[in-house]
Amino acid sequence: MSKIYKIHVPASTANIGPGFDVCGISLSLELLVTVTIPDTSLIPTLSSTSSSIPSSTSSPLTIPASTNPSSPDYSSSPSTNPSSTNYSPPTLTYTGLSSTTVPLSPYKNLITRVSLYVLHSHHLTFPPNIKLNIHNSIPFGRGLGSSGAAVIAGVLLGDLLGNLNLSIQRKLDYALMVERHPDNVTAALIGGFIGSYLKEIKSDDGMDFKEIPLAEVLPEYPENVEILGEDWGKNVPLPPKNIGNWVKWNWLKEIKMVVVIPEFQVATAKARGVLPDKYDRKDVIFNLQRLAVLITALTTSPLNPELIYEAMKDKLHQPYRMALIPGLTEILTSLSPTTHPGLLGICLSGAGPTILALATHNFDLIAESIKEVFKKEGVKADHEVLSVDTRGSWVEEV
Ligand SMILES: Nc1ncnc2c1ncn2[C@@H]1O[C@H](COP(=O)(O)OP(=O)(O)OP(=O)(O)O)[C@@H](O)[C@H]1O
């Protein structure tokens, strides 16, 4: 009998104005990966060395039961190199957004490459004949955390296929090796309104986290299965332990996220490339003051729209990204709680180009006003009214 699992990962919005690379909120849009594992009694162990690799650290959180279903147990099967069996790597099918353009090779697709990184670092590779059906509702390259969700899905997939039982903290460590800003991945993994920071890893600890090139973490894996051998898994950069740290704030249910999504994409790498290496002290203070106020203002009832509106302003990333997003300056200055009752604050969602408006009512009016500005710039946009997802990522056996 095959086993079927579903991996659920939410979208996320990051920064929320002044909290650049700090704040994230997971959203009610989902990336769903359905994993079909053939009769596990026929699946060989993929490496005899896997049991010697420590697979987890202790978790600071209680993991919901649904996050760690009983994974298939390969351990009693004989150790076999897949290249010597009737092996075929995972097959991928996609439905939903970007389903016609996303790579379907398991060695090129972001979700499966990340899962292979997790497996590889445990001296494992894909078990044979896995089927993956991916349904994507998160638009690519719009600032709604599509890559963060794909990375988390990949870590959860690797954990499932390797029967690793990684702790939630260790899963985050793996995700942070791939996406080095913690805001989207932490919100996608944990769920809710999240503040996070990365531990500074000094080189004399044996590894400088920031300096490991992504190409070494996610190498171009060859398109064949002859990749298990004596050295398989020996030179994989392992994540330092406990690099991501987070807090989860209360979220008031009356606050909804109005997201206005332009039709064009802005790659996060490009939107980070326009940022300066150094900032003026006054701009840093501007953000710190607002961020400190924003967290309490957003989590305290009754809400104070004027306070929140000012506290959602930013001088660390949005001013530099205006050149990439036509209409951004006007959008950020022309709507306010006075002109649009119900509006709490407005900012770029993640690296953009999506606009995030936090609001308690008048959602469609707020969205239409933002779309009007985009329209003047010749940009078509859609909108959605989203809720916070408080559950985060989870895996179920169906
Ligand atoms: N479901 C997915 N499957 C495979 N690849 C994906 C998936 N989602 C995202 N990606 C990859 O990530 C890229 C988008 O990443 P990018 O960081 O530029 O934008 P984003 O994550 O949507 O925005 P932001 O980080 O600002 O929220 C896509 O072009 C694709 O290569």
Ligand SMILES: N[C@@H](CCO)C(=O)O
């Ligand atoms: N904090 C990140 C989020 C995008 O992934 C940025 O703004 O670049």
